[in-house]
Amino acid sequence: MNKIFIDTDIPIYAAGRPHPLKEPAQQIILAIVNDTIKAVTSAEVFQEILYRYLHIHEREKGLQVFDHFHRIMRGNILPVEDADVWQARELAEQYPTLDARDLIHLGVMLRYRIKDIITADTGFDVVREINRIDPINF
Numbered sequence: 001m002n003k004i005f006i007d008t009d010i011p012i013y014a015a016g017r018p019h020p021l022k023e024p025a026q027q028i029i030l031a032i033v034n035d036t037i038k039a040v041t042s043a044e045v046f047q048e049i050l051y052r053y054l055h056i057h058e059r060e061k062g063l064q065v066f067d068h069f070h071r072i073m074r075g076n077i078l079p080v081e082d083a084d085v086w087q088a089r090e091l092a093e094q095y096p097t098l099d100a101r102d103l104i105h106l107g108v109m110l111r112y113r114i115k116d117i118i119t120a121d122t123g124f125d126v127v128r129e130i131n132r133i134d135p136i137n138f
Contacts, residue, residue, distance in 0.1 A: 003040045003112070003114050003116075004038065004114070004116045004117070004118055006028070006032070006073070007045065007120075007121060008052070009119055009135075011065055012025075012052060012065065013025035013120070013135070015061070015064070015065045024135040027138060028118055028138055039118075040077070041069075041077055042077065043079055044105060046066060049062060049066050049069065050066060053065065080104060083111060087106075088100070088106065091106055091107060095126055095127060097126060098123055098127070099123070102123055102124065105117070106129075109130060110129060115129075116131050117130055119132060119133075
């Protein structure tokens with residue numbers, strides 16, 4: 001079974017307010033818990049979760065989302081290393097429309113040879129090296 005990278009939007013939508021992506025995100029989380037998919041994520045995703053909730057002044061909610069997702073992903077959280085940071089820098093020239101965080105995710109994915117990412121972020125559609133799985137189509 002191939003590993004699938006889980007982007008930040010999945011735990012955020014799963015825990016969020018009513019939204020068209022809430023139920024698909026919850027189904028993805030359930031698939032991770034049930035080991036239906038071999039999911040990985042990175043330390044950067046957890047930084048993004050904290051940043052998002054602290055930025056919108058929802059500290060308690062953010063800590064709950066962080067803690068829950070961390071329990072689910074324990075043992076499957078990839079580090080961000082120096083090589084990933086440099087890879088992100090190089091990828092920034094190749095993919096100028098990707099933001100910094102997405103470039104870091106991509107750097108980690110390429111180092112670990114992960115070809116699939118579950119995310120609603122259509123920015124990844126331009127990346128030739130990977131396949132974006134839309135949560136709606138999961």
